[in-house]
Amino acid sequence: MDIKPIEPGAKELRDMYYFMRLGRAIEERLELEYKGGKLPGAIYLGRGQEAIEVGASYALEQGDVLAPAHRDMISQLPRGLTAREVFTNHYARANSLTRGKGEANYQGDLKRGLFATVSMLPDFYPVATGAALAFKLRGEKRVAMPLCGEGATSRGDFHESLNIASVLNLPVVFVVINNGFAYSTPPYKEMKLSDVAERAHAYAIPGVVVDGNNIIECYLEVKKAVERARDGGGPTLLEAKTLRMRGHAGHDAAKYMSKELVEEWAQKDPIERFEKHLTNQGLLDETGIKDMTGRVTQEVAEALKFAEESPYPEGQEAVTDVYRQ
Amino acid sequence: MSTANKPKETSYVEAISQALWEELERDPSVFMLGEDIGDYGGAFKVTEGFLDKFGPERIIEMPIAEEGFIGMAVGAALMGMRPIVEVQYADFISCGWDQIVNVAAKMHYRTRDAVPMVIRGPSGGGLRAGPFHSQSPEGWFAHVPGLKVIVPGTVHDAKGLLKAAIRDDNPVLYFEHKYLYRRIKEVLPEEEYVCHIGAAKVQREGSDLTIVTYGAMVQTALQAAEKAQASGVSVEIVDLRTVFPIDKETVLNSVAKTSKAIMLYEDTRTLGIGAEVSAIIAEEGFEYLDGPIIRVSAPDAPVPFSPPLEDYFIPQVDDVIAAIDRLSAY
Numbered sequence: 001m002d003i004k005p006i007e008p009g010a011k012e013l014r015d016m017y018y019f020m021r022l023g024r025a026i027e028e029r030l031e032l033e034y035k036g037g038k039l040p041g042a043i044y045l046g047r048g049q050e051a052i053e054v055g056a057s058y059a060l061e062q063g064d065v066l067a068p069a070h071r072d073m074i075s076q077l078p079r080g081l082t083a084r085e086v087f088t089n090h091y092a093r094a095n096s097l098t099r100g101k102g103e104a105n106y107q108g109d110l111k112r113g114l115f116a117t118v119s120m121l122p123d124f125y126p127v128a129t130g131a132a133l134a135f136k137l138r139g140e141k142r143v144a145m146p147l148c149g150e151g152a153t154s155r156g157d158f159h160e161s162l163n164i165a166s167v168l169n170l171p172v173v174f175v176v177i178n179n180g181f182a183y184s185t186p187p188y189k190e191m192k193l194s195d196v197a198e199r200a201h202a203y204a205i206p207g208v209v210v211d212g213n214n215i216i217e218c219y220l221e222v223k224k225a226v227e228r229a230r231d232g233g234g235p236t237l238l239e240a241k242t243l244r245m246r247g248h249a250g251h252d253a254a255k256y257m258s259k260e261l262v263e264e265w266a267q268k269d270p271i272e273r274f275e276k277h278l279t280n281q282g283l284l285d286e287t288g289i290k291d292m293t294g295r296v297t298q299e300v301a302e303a304l305k306f307a308e309e310s311p312y313p314e315g316q317e318a319v320t321d322v323y324r325q
Numbered sequence: 326m327s328t329a330n331k332p333k334e335t336s337y338v339e340a341i342s343q344a345l346w347e348e349l350e351r352d353p354s355v356f357m358l359g360e361d362i363g364d365y366g367g368a369f370k371v372t373e374g375f376l377d378k379f380g381p382e383r384i385i386e387m388p389i390a391e392e393g394f395i396g397m398a399v400g401a402a403l404m405g406m407r408p409i410v411e412v413q414y415a416d417f418i419s420c421g422w423d424q425i426v427n428v429a430a431k432m433h434y435r436t437r438d439a440v441p442m443v444i445r446g447p448s449g450g451g452l453r454a455g456p457f458h459s460q461s462p463e464g465w466f467a468h469v470p471g472l473k474v475i476v477p478g479t480v481h482d483a484k485g486l487l488k489a490a491i492r493d494d495n496p497v498l499y500f501e502h503k504y505l506y507r508r509i510k511e512v513l514p515e516e517e518y519v520c521h522i523g524a525a526k527v528q529r530e531g532s533d534l535t536i537v538t539y540g541a542m543v544q545t546a547l548q549a550a551e552k553a554q555a556s557g558v559s560v561e562i563v564d565l566r567t568v569f570p571i572d573k574e575t576v577l578n579s580v581a582k583t584s585k586a587i588m589l590y591e592d593t594r595t596l597g598i599g600a601e602v603s604a605i606i607a608e609e610g611f612e613y614l615d616g617p618i619i620r621v622s623a624p625d626a627p628v629p630f631s632p633p634l635e636d637y638f639i640p641q642v643d644d645v646i647a648a649i650d651r652l653s654a655y
Contacts, residue, residue: 097436101434107436110436115403116435118427118428118431119427120428123424123427124400126399127400127403129396130398130399130402130408132400133385133401134406137356137383137401137406157423160393160394164387164397321434322433322434322471324440324494
């Protein structure tokens with residue numbers, strides 16, 4: 001069954017551009033704050049991954065669910081996560097989505113179809129598979145999409161999820177963001193395969209490789225897989241090839257990444273590529289780029305100020321909400 | 326007297342089947358995941374006939390992938406279903422450890438989302454089943470905030486607590502004792518009932534000393550109490566029923582009455598449930614005590630296979646009697 005992709009229109013393209021720019025602006029600010037010692041905890045940046053983060057997430061419909069991993073804050077923006085929510089959570093404030101109980105990007109909101117990740121990866125592969133099972137049992141045309149990196153595909157639950165989703169023909173789109181390193185470990189030390197997507201063949205499901213820095217390709221291929229899943233066609237494993245342009249976390253200077261490698265991928269920057277595309281389409285010009293810079297800079301500044309002025313939780317909140325009463 | 330008029334007795338394993346059956350009938354969001362639970366009816370026949378009645382969409386057979394399907398239960402629960410996972414032997418729950426302690430247990434704390442799921446399976450020893458089919462995993466999980474842990478010791482509680490677990494909005498681990506499956510029977514109430522999670526029960530009243538226990542050891546304690554009665558010692562038995570949360574009040578009230586306490590548990594000794602209850606009594610009931618708190622438990626070793634080894638390992642009635650004698654001297 002081949003589903004014809006739905007080409008994104010001008011509105012969709014502009015939306016996606018905004019989310020990529022907002023994501024990068026938030027992360028640049030987080031990096032500054034982290035280096036200035038202003039954050040209580042860690043940062044996990046997805047710089048360089050904006051195309052797949054936004055493209056995959058934007059391909060979902062309302063009612064679908066997304067299970068991002070620790071690095072995937074940017075994927076949450078198209079589903080309604082705000083800059084304020086990113087900063088209040090990083091700043092561990094009482095009014096954050098986790099009320100100071102979960103770190104960094106570990107927030108979620110089921111009303112917006114966003115799962116709150118944990119550090120063990122890919123724990124949300126089975127969880128999203130279970131969400132898809134619930135959709136199927138209730139006859140709902142909804143799709144679940146977990147994200148993980150190539151590193152997590154070595155784990156057993158990655159394979160258990162693909163296998164069971166295949167056996168039960170569940171509406172899941174498994175997205176692997178192959179960003180070149182599992183912390184410091186390159187893929188050749190983790191697997192003999194050159195494409196993670198080849199793992200799909202073991203489970204008799206489609207395996208798709210996309211250019212993770214090309215947002216149009218990311219969006220169209222994910223959309224195809226999403227609609228296929230929605231129509232009862234079962235799961236897909238989709239691998240987006242990209243490079244994580246920062247270390248694993250804020251403290252990691254990533255000396256294991258060669259200058260040449262980083263330079264090579266800087267040339268493929270997903271935002272600059274998309275800007276060229278939009279300019280060629282007549283949807284963007286120099287003024288438009290500048291205006292967007294102004295818009296996201298202001299949004300980030302406002303959100304940061306809001307977080308800094310927000311109160312911390314009271315100490316005794318440490319013991320609330322352990323159980324649903 | 327004609328046997329036809331005798332009220333029907335239900336076994337422990339039948340009580341578990343009944344609870345599952347009734348909850349599946351009552352609530353369409355309840356469904357089951359597990360290995361061999363369909364056509365085969367489960368390794369211990371707990372779900373015999375379920376597939377015919379409820380169909381493959383609610384009795385879902387799983388490949389050998391415990392971490393995968395325990396994680397799936399978390400996801401389905403977050404989407405508003407009430408999954409019940411059967412682990413074929415409770416020992417295999419270790420394969421799903423990460424999903425239970427990191428995802429399920431910590432979800433509500435972080436997001437205030439309910440995770441209404443039950444993981445149940447046959448635990449405990451006495452069946453010569455060796456180190457991987459005989460463990461008592463309740464202590465591992467009682468130490469994880471966010472989980473509730475149930476170990477029923479009677480037929481009545483096996484049914485009533487399982488129904489409570491299925492209706493609870495938190496992740497609940499329910500360890501049924503396989504030694505009791507077909508060994509104990511009771512006449513159950515005809516009307517529907519649900520037990521309260523977190524309430525201990527005095528299974529036998531007494532005045533000279535208290536045994537705090539749970540699971541299959543309730544039966545061992547009852548036998549020991551009968552023997553002790555013959556030699557003039559009146560034993561009270563507090564069955565915890567849920568090992569987390571622990572019902573401190575019932576424990577402390579009993580110790581206030583008897584002034585002596587024995588902790589009896591089949592799990593290994595160090596940091597077991599009885600060790601925690603000992604600490605509670607020492608901290609909050611110190612002035613009630615006339616003697617030391619004594620633990621009667623399995624030793625710190627894996628569960629062995631050979632009959633003399635396993636009989637040495639699992640606390641026996643005589644071990645309890647020895648502890649009663651020792652404590653009675655105070």
